[in-house]
Amino acid sequence: MADYAPLIERAFSFTPDEQSYVVEDIEGEIPEFIRGTYYLNGPARFSRAGHNYLHWLDGDGMVCAFRFEKKSVRFTSRFVRSAKFVAEEEAGRPIFRTFGTRFEGDRLKR
Numbered sequence: 858m859a860d861y862a863p864l865i866e867r868a869f870s871f872t873p874d875e876q877s878y879v880v881e882d883i884e885g886e887i888p889e890f891i892r893g894t895y896y897l898n899g900p901a902r903f904s905r906a907g908h909n910y911l912h913w914l915d916g917d918g919m920v921c922a923f924r925f926e927k928k929s930v931r932f933t934s935r936f937v938r939s940a941k942f943v944a945e946e947e948a949g950r951p952i953f954r955t956f957g958t959r960f961e962g963d964r965l966k967r
Contacts, residue, residue, distance in 0.1 A: 887927070
């Protein structure tokens, strides 16, 4: 069977954190036509308090941005502060069932 998402399991193996820094290791020059901000969003954290999520859509949302300027690039990442994220941060454990992961005592609001 063909693997249409090679190495996707790597996304589940690290715990991302919010960051903001200037990218120091740039080879060559940033072309003049590349200016502005490039945004990426998607799931990021795939476990909480020792409970691992089972589907790649279950991770807490994170928005990342690369800001391209004349002589520098800045990277920033932040978790999306949804009601689920805030409640689980305060509780220090998963509370809500996710797309592909359920657990004893989870809350699912429709």
